[in-house]
Amino acid sequence: MYFVGGSDDKQTAEAPKVCSNTDTQCNFDNNMVDAVTKCKPLVEHAAKYEFEWTDGLLDPMFSHARIDSKKNQLTFIGDKVKFTNGFNAKMTMTYACTMDLKTKEIVDFKISEGKL
Template identity: 40%
Template structure:
Protein backbone atom coordinates (compact mmCIF):
# COMPACT_ATOMS: atom_id res chain seq x y z
CA UNK A 1 0.00 0.00 0.00
CA UNK A 2 2.67 2.48 1.05
CA UNK A 3 4.81 1.50 -1.92
CA UNK A 4 1.96 2.37 -4.25
CA UNK A 5 1.41 5.69 -2.46
CA UNK A 6 5.14 6.49 -2.80
CA UNK A 7 5.04 5.79 -6.53
CA UNK A 8 1.93 7.92 -6.97
CA UNK A 9 3.60 10.70 -4.98
CA UNK A 10 6.67 10.65 -7.19
CA UNK A 11 4.51 10.75 -10.32
CA UNK A 12 2.52 13.66 -8.90
CA UNK A 13 5.69 15.64 -8.12
CA UNK A 14 6.95 15.06 -11.68
CA UNK A 15 3.59 16.27 -13.01
CA UNK A 16 3.79 19.42 -10.84
CA UNK A 17 7.30 20.14 -12.13
CA UNK A 18 5.93 20.01 -15.67
CA UNK A 19 2.91 22.14 -14.68
CA UNK A 20 5.22 24.78 -13.16
CA UNK A 21 6.32 25.75 -16.68
CA UNK A 22 2.88 27.32 -17.18
CA UNK A 23 2.60 30.68 -15.46
CA UNK A 24 -1.09 30.34 -14.52
CA UNK A 25 -0.47 27.04 -12.77
CA UNK A 26 2.90 27.85 -11.21
CA UNK A 27 1.64 28.82 -7.75
CA UNK A 28 -0.63 25.79 -7.51
CA UNK A 29 2.13 23.49 -8.72
CA UNK A 30 4.62 24.94 -6.24
CA UNK A 31 2.54 24.53 -3.10
CA UNK A 32 0.97 21.19 -3.95
CA UNK A 33 4.36 19.98 -5.15
CA UNK A 34 5.96 20.83 -1.81
CA UNK A 35 3.18 19.04 0.06
CA UNK A 36 3.51 16.03 -2.25
CA UNK A 37 7.27 15.89 -1.73
CA UNK A 38 6.87 15.93 2.06
CA UNK A 39 4.15 13.29 1.92
CA UNK A 40 6.10 11.10 -0.48
CA UNK A 41 9.31 11.26 1.58
CA UNK A 42 7.35 10.30 4.68
CA UNK A 43 5.71 7.39 2.86
CA UNK A 44 9.06 6.21 1.50
CA UNK A 45 10.64 6.39 4.97
CA UNK A 46 7.78 4.41 6.52
CA UNK A 47 7.90 1.93 3.64
CA UNK A 48 11.63 1.41 4.13
CA UNK A 49 11.17 0.87 7.86
CA UNK A 50 8.36 -1.58 7.23
CA UNK A 51 10.38 -3.57 4.69
CA UNK A 52 13.35 -3.71 7.07
CA UNK A 53 11.08 -4.85 9.89
CA UNK A 54 9.67 -7.65 7.73
CA UNK A 55 13.19 -8.72 6.75
CA UNK A 56 14.30 -8.85 10.41
CA UNK A 57 11.17 -10.80 11.31
CA UNK A 58 12.16 -13.32 8.64
CA UNK A 59 15.58 -13.70 10.29
CA UNK A 60 17.70 -11.32 8.23
CA UNK A 61 19.63 -8.28 9.44
CA UNK A 62 17.89 -5.90 7.04
CA UNK A 63 16.11 -5.69 3.71
CA UNK A 64 19.49 -5.33 1.98
CA UNK A 65 20.72 -8.43 3.77
CA UNK A 66 17.67 -10.33 2.54
CA UNK A 67 18.22 -9.14 -1.03
CA UNK A 68 21.81 -10.35 -0.85
CA UNK A 69 20.58 -13.77 0.25
CA UNK A 70 18.14 -13.86 -2.65
CA UNK A 71 20.95 -12.91 -5.00
CA UNK A 72 22.93 -15.88 -3.70
CA UNK A 73 19.91 -18.14 -4.16
CA UNK A 74 19.64 -18.88 -0.43
CA UNK A 75 16.24 -18.78 1.25
CA UNK A 76 17.23 -19.99 4.74
CA UNK A 77 18.55 -17.07 6.86
CA UNK A 78 20.58 -19.45 9.06
CA UNK A 79 22.42 -20.87 6.06
CA UNK A 80 22.82 -17.37 4.63
CA UNK A 81 24.42 -16.07 7.83
CA UNK A 82 26.94 -18.89 7.78
CA UNK A 83 27.91 -18.23 4.15
CA UNK A 84 27.30 -14.49 3.86
CA UNK A 85 30.89 -13.34 4.36
CA UNK A 86 32.18 -15.65 1.64
CA UNK A 87 29.58 -14.41 -0.83
CA UNK A 88 30.16 -10.76 0.02
CA UNK A 89 33.93 -11.17 -0.37
CA UNK A 90 33.46 -12.92 -3.73
CA UNK A 91 31.12 -10.20 -4.98
CA UNK A 92 33.47 -7.47 -3.81
CA UNK A 93 36.38 -9.12 -5.62
CA UNK A 94 34.29 -9.51 -8.79
CA UNK A 95 33.25 -5.86 -8.64
CA UNK A 96 36.86 -4.81 -8.17
CA UNK A 97 37.92 -6.88 -11.18
CA UNK A 98 35.11 -5.42 -13.30
CA UNK A 99 36.08 -1.87 -12.34
CA UNK A 100 39.74 -2.58 -13.12
CA UNK A 101 38.78 -4.06 -16.49
CA UNK A 102 36.59 -1.05 -17.25
CA UNK A 103 39.42 1.32 -16.38
CA UNK A 104 41.85 -0.66 -18.53
CA UNK A 105 39.43 -0.56 -21.45
CA UNK A 106 38.86 3.16 -21.01
CA UNK A 107 42.61 3.84 -20.80
CA UNK A 108 43.22 1.76 -23.93
CA UNK A 109 40.49 3.61 -25.82
CA UNK A 110 41.93 6.96 -24.69
CA UNK A 111 45.43 5.91 -25.74
CA UNK A 112 44.18 4.82 -29.17
CA UNK A 113 42.22 8.06 -29.58
CA UNK A 114 45.27 10.13 -28.60
CA UNK A 115 47.45 8.17 -31.02
CA UNK A 116 45.04 8.96 -33.84
CA UNK A 117 44.60 12.59 -32.77
CA UNK A 118 48.35 13.18 -32.49
CA UNK A 119 48.71 12.46 -36.22
CA UNK A 120 46.29 15.29 -37.05
CA UNK A 121 47.63 18.82 -36.52
CA UNK A 122 44.28 20.47 -35.85
CA UNK A 123 43.08 17.71 -33.55
CA UNK A 124 46.25 17.67 -31.43
CA UNK A 125 46.69 21.43 -31.18
CA UNK A 126 43.00 22.00 -30.40
CA UNK A 127 43.02 19.27 -27.77
CA UNK A 128 45.34 21.27 -25.50
CA UNK A 129 44.42 24.81 -26.52
CA UNK A 130 42.08 25.47 -23.62
CA UNK A 131 44.47 24.10 -20.99
CA UNK A 132 47.38 25.96 -22.55
CA UNK A 133 45.44 29.22 -22.64
CA UNK A 134 44.57 28.90 -18.96
CA UNK A 135 48.17 28.11 -17.99
CA UNK A 136 49.99 30.44 -20.39
CA UNK A 137 47.92 33.63 -20.12
CA UNK A 138 49.04 34.45 -16.55
CA UNK A 139 52.66 33.87 -17.59
CA UNK A 140 52.26 36.32 -20.47
CA UNK A 141 50.69 38.88 -18.14
CA UNK A 142 53.70 38.68 -15.80
CA UNK A 143 55.89 39.96 -18.65
CA UNK A 144 54.10 43.34 -18.48
CA UNK A 145 56.14 45.96 -16.62
CA UNK A 146 53.14 48.27 -16.42
CA UNK A 147 49.47 47.98 -17.39
CA UNK A 148 48.27 45.44 -19.91
CA UNK A 149 45.04 44.78 -21.79
CA UNK A 150 43.88 41.65 -23.58
CA UNK A 151 42.23 42.26 -26.95
CA UNK A 152 41.00 38.73 -27.65
CA UNK A 153 37.35 37.91 -28.31
CA UNK A 154 35.10 34.92 -28.93
CA UNK A 155 36.05 34.89 -32.60
CA UNK A 156 39.68 35.88 -31.96
CA UNK A 157 41.24 33.66 -29.26
CA UNK A 158 44.36 34.43 -27.28
CA UNK A 159 46.38 31.72 -29.03
CA UNK A 160 45.19 31.41 -32.64
CA UNK A 161 48.36 29.72 -33.92
CA UNK A 162 50.34 26.69 -32.85
CA UNK A 163 53.41 24.67 -33.75
CA UNK A 164 53.75 21.05 -32.71
CA UNK A 165 57.23 20.14 -31.55
CA UNK A 166 58.80 16.76 -32.27
CA UNK A 167 56.44 13.88 -31.54
CA UNK A 168 53.80 16.14 -30.03
CA UNK A 169 55.11 16.07 -26.47
CA UNK A 170 55.02 19.87 -26.52
CA UNK A 171 53.16 22.51 -28.48
CA UNK A 172 54.12 26.15 -28.95
CA UNK A 173 51.03 28.35 -28.89
CA UNK A 174 51.36 31.83 -30.39
CA UNK A 175 49.26 35.00 -30.32
CA UNK A 176 49.31 38.80 -30.29
CA UNK A 177 46.04 39.64 -28.52
CA UNK A 178 47.54 41.77 -25.79
CA UNK A 179 48.68 45.37 -25.41
CA UNK A 180 51.24 46.46 -22.84
CA UNK A 181 52.01 49.96 -21.68
CA UNK A 182 55.63 51.11 -21.78
CA UNK A 183 57.32 53.54 -19.43
CA UNK A 184 56.09 56.52 -21.45
CA UNK A 185 52.46 55.45 -21.26
CA UNK A 186 52.21 54.29 -24.88
CA UNK A 187 50.39 51.07 -25.66
CA UNK A 188 52.31 48.50 -27.67
CA UNK A 189 50.93 45.34 -29.23
CA UNK A 190 52.94 42.32 -28.12
CA UNK A 191 53.53 38.93 -29.67
CA UNK A 192 53.88 36.00 -27.28
CA UNK A 193 54.83 32.35 -27.51
CA UNK A 194 54.14 29.67 -24.94
CA UNK A 195 55.70 26.20 -24.95
CA UNK A 196 53.16 23.82 -23.40
CA UNK A 197 54.06 20.31 -22.20
CA UNK A 198 51.21 18.06 -23.37
CA UNK A 199 52.29 15.21 -21.09
CA UNK A 200 52.68 17.17 -17.85
CA UNK A 201 50.01 19.72 -18.77
CA UNK A 202 52.22 22.62 -17.75
CA UNK A 203 54.06 25.61 -19.18
CA UNK A 204 57.67 25.04 -20.20
CA UNK A 205 58.60 28.57 -21.31
CA UNK A 206 57.03 31.86 -22.34
CA UNK A 207 58.49 34.52 -24.65
CA UNK A 208 56.99 37.99 -25.14
CA UNK A 209 58.24 40.57 -27.67
CA UNK A 210 56.90 43.81 -29.23
CA UNK A 211 55.10 43.52 -32.55
CA UNK A 212 52.23 41.79 -34.30
CA UNK A 213 52.01 38.47 -36.02
CA UNK A 214 52.28 38.59 -39.80
CA UNK A 215 49.01 38.09 -41.67
Protein backbone atom coordinates in the same frame (compact mmCIF):
# COMPACT_ATOMS: atom_id res chain seq x y z
CA MET B 1 -3.79 15.68 -22.38
CA TYR B 2 -0.15 15.82 -21.23
CA PHE B 3 2.82 13.78 -22.41
CA VAL B 4 5.82 13.23 -20.21
CA GLY B 5 8.79 11.27 -21.34
CA GLY B 6 12.29 11.30 -22.57
CA SER B 7 14.07 10.74 -25.79
CA ASP B 8 14.62 7.27 -27.14
CA ASP B 9 18.08 8.34 -28.28
CA LYS B 10 20.85 6.90 -26.17
CA GLN B 11 23.33 9.54 -25.17
CA THR B 12 26.88 8.39 -24.95
CA ALA B 13 29.71 10.31 -23.40
CA GLU B 14 32.31 11.06 -26.00
CA ALA B 15 35.82 10.07 -25.08
CA PRO B 16 38.39 12.80 -25.67
CA LYS B 17 39.84 12.50 -29.14
CA VAL B 18 43.31 10.99 -29.17
CA CYS B 19 45.63 12.97 -31.41
CA SER B 20 48.71 11.84 -33.24
CA ASN B 21 51.84 13.61 -31.99
CA THR B 22 52.24 15.09 -35.48
CA ASP B 23 48.67 16.46 -35.74
CA THR B 24 49.06 20.15 -34.93
CA GLN B 25 45.41 21.17 -35.31
CA CYS B 26 44.01 18.29 -33.24
CA ASN B 27 46.50 18.92 -30.41
CA PHE B 28 45.87 22.68 -30.65
CA ASP B 29 42.11 22.19 -30.27
CA ASN B 30 42.37 19.60 -27.47
CA ASN B 31 44.83 21.61 -25.36
CA MET B 32 43.56 25.16 -25.90
CA VAL B 33 41.86 25.49 -22.49
CA ASP B 34 44.96 24.30 -20.61
CA ALA B 35 47.16 26.63 -22.65
CA VAL B 36 44.97 29.68 -21.98
CA THR B 37 44.65 29.05 -18.24
CA LYS B 38 48.38 28.43 -17.79
CA CYS B 39 49.80 31.02 -20.22
CA LYS B 40 47.55 34.01 -19.56
CA PRO B 41 49.07 34.65 -16.09
CA LEU B 42 52.59 34.42 -17.57
CA VAL B 43 51.75 37.05 -20.18
CA GLU B 44 50.16 39.34 -17.59
CA HIS B 45 53.12 38.94 -15.22
CA ALA B 46 55.51 39.99 -18.01
CA ALA B 47 53.89 43.45 -18.20
CA LYS B 48 55.90 46.16 -16.45
CA TYR B 49 52.94 48.54 -16.42
CA GLU B 50 49.33 48.02 -17.53
CA PHE B 51 48.13 45.50 -20.11
CA GLU B 52 44.98 45.14 -22.20
CA TRP B 53 43.71 41.91 -23.76
CA THR B 54 42.32 42.33 -27.27
CA ASP B 55 41.08 38.76 -27.70
CA GLY B 56 37.41 37.90 -27.74
CA LEU B 57 34.93 35.12 -28.27
CA LEU B 58 35.52 35.00 -32.02
CA ASP B 59 39.17 36.05 -31.80
CA PRO B 60 40.98 33.65 -29.42
CA MET B 61 44.15 34.32 -27.43
CA PHE B 62 46.19 31.95 -29.60
CA SER B 63 46.03 32.02 -33.39
CA HIS B 64 49.01 29.84 -34.37
CA ALA B 65 50.72 26.69 -33.18
CA ARG B 66 53.89 24.74 -33.91
CA ILE B 67 54.41 21.12 -32.96
CA ASP B 68 57.66 19.38 -32.06
CA SER B 69 56.75 15.70 -32.36
CA LYS B 70 60.19 14.53 -31.18
CA LYS B 71 59.86 16.35 -27.85
CA ASN B 72 56.05 15.89 -27.76
CA GLN B 73 55.59 19.64 -27.29
CA LEU B 74 53.21 22.17 -28.80
CA THR B 75 53.94 25.90 -28.93
CA PHE B 76 50.88 28.15 -28.79
CA ILE B 77 51.46 31.57 -30.37
CA GLY B 78 49.38 34.74 -30.24
CA ASP B 79 49.44 38.54 -30.25
CA LYS B 80 46.20 39.55 -28.52
CA VAL B 81 47.63 41.73 -25.76
CA LYS B 82 48.83 45.32 -25.59
CA PHE B 83 51.34 46.48 -23.00
CA THR B 84 51.55 50.09 -21.85
CA ASN B 85 55.11 51.43 -21.80
CA GLY B 86 56.64 54.18 -19.64
CA PHE B 87 55.33 56.86 -22.01
CA ASN B 88 51.74 55.53 -21.72
CA ALA B 89 51.80 54.25 -25.32
CA LYS B 90 50.30 50.83 -26.05
CA MET B 91 52.36 48.24 -27.90
CA THR B 92 51.09 44.94 -29.30
CA MET B 93 53.06 42.00 -27.95
CA THR B 94 53.61 38.53 -29.42
CA TYR B 95 53.84 35.63 -26.98
CA ALA B 96 54.67 31.94 -27.30
CA CYS B 97 53.89 29.26 -24.71
CA THR B 98 55.34 25.78 -25.16
CA MET B 99 53.40 22.98 -23.50
CA ASP B 100 54.54 19.42 -22.87
CA LEU B 101 51.64 17.40 -24.27
CA LYS B 102 52.18 14.53 -21.85
CA THR B 103 52.36 16.47 -18.56
CA LYS B 104 50.30 19.51 -19.73
CA GLU B 105 52.92 21.76 -18.11
CA ILE B 106 54.38 24.91 -19.67
CA VAL B 107 58.06 24.27 -20.41
CA ASP B 108 58.94 27.53 -22.19
CA PHE B 109 57.53 31.06 -22.46
CA LYS B 110 58.67 33.94 -24.67
CA ILE B 111 57.25 37.39 -25.26
CA SER B 112 58.39 40.16 -27.59
CA GLU B 113 57.14 43.42 -29.05
CA GLY B 114 55.30 43.25 -32.37
CA LYS B 115 52.43 41.62 -34.21
CA LEU B 116 52.29 38.28 -35.96
